[in-house]
Amino acid sequence: MIDYTTHSRFTDPGPLAGWLDGVGPDLAKLRQAASGLVFHFWGNGDITDHGFPAERLAEVDLRYAADMFARLHELNPESLDQERAPTDRIVGCCRDFTLLFVSMARHHGIPARSRVGFAGYLAPGWYVDHVVAEVWDGDRWRLVDPQFLESDVDLLDVPRDLFLVGADAWRACRSGAIEAERFVVSPQLTIPGTRGLPQVRHDLVQDLASLNKHEMILWDLWGGLRDEPEVSEEDARAADELAALLANPTADLHAAFDTDAYRVTPVITSLDQTTQLPVEVVLR
Numbered sequence: 001m002i003d004y005t006t007h008s009r010f011t012d013p014g015p016l017a018g019w020l021d022g023v024g025p026d027l028a029k030l031r032q033a034a035s036g037l038v039f040h041f042w043g044n045g046d047i048t049d050h051g052f053p054a055e056r057l058a059e060v061d062l063r064y065a066a067d068m069f070a071r072l073h074e075l076n077p078e079s080l081d082q083e084r085a086p087t088d089r090i091v092g093c094c095r096d097f098t099l100l101f102v103s104m105a106r107h108h109g110i111p112a113r114s115r116v117g118f119a120g121y122l123a124p125g126w127y128v129d130h131v132v133a134e135v136w137d138g139d140r141w142r143l144v145d146p147q148f149l150e151s152d153v154d155l156l157d158v159p160r161d162l163f164l165v166g167a168d169a170w171r172a173c174r175s176g177a178i179e180a181e182r183f184v185v186s187p188q189l190t191i192p193g194t195r196g197l198p199q200v201r202h203d204l205v206q207d208l209a210s211l212n213k214h215e216m217i218l219w220d221l222w223g224g225l226r227d228e229p230e231v232s233e234e235d236a237r238a239a240d241e242l243a244a245l246l247a248n249p250t251a252d253l254h255a256a257f258d259t260d261a262y263r264v265t266p267v268i269t270s271l272d273q274t275t276q277l278p279v280e281v282v283l284r
Contacts, residue, residue, distance in 0.1 A: 030105055
């Protein structure tokens, strides 16, 4: 049984753990605080139009919560629940809002985990690549979106038909319930592999890693997770089996993860967002 109240190496806040005492354990306050800690690296246009030096784009490749909290403290050491100027936030993406929220929740002993999938509430007609949190409330796991301050969607209990976790998205594509081409990183992004079945398989594997407390950066690659524009028949069949397994609430998540195809290796490949070149990363 995986314990989601304890930190992973990615969510551990490190030396600044005491800084987190001032926020929570109320989920609404934790979510609100997390929404003000990150400035999305492309969601508001070019970051330099908002007062950020161009070199701060490198912050989107911060991997560990300890490094994120250290940078946030350097930028502004006030309480984490205080409103911050945009440039006092780290430059990041949906994964980072969620990682910080999960870190704060686990700090307070709340069972929380990251989920990778697709949101149907960000762009009409599309399911957009997204990361949210999942929190155990004592009765069930409910989805919490830490990125947005407010929305027409209940951000503390996002409906399951509006956010499809990796397995649900894959099964919807394969069954024909939803056209695969409606699943995208962004409707405007046409790079091969960033939409359709390749992206859905990518998120399925990323979600399995998250369920096993490996909260990876979204452009990480390892094992059988490759940057390819098409999904082979072999990979599709394996993804069918994985999606079916993850649909079972009693599935052995660790056993599913502990294979050469899905296990996160000590050395991975990641796409450096400042150079757009693949780099080798040795994980801590």
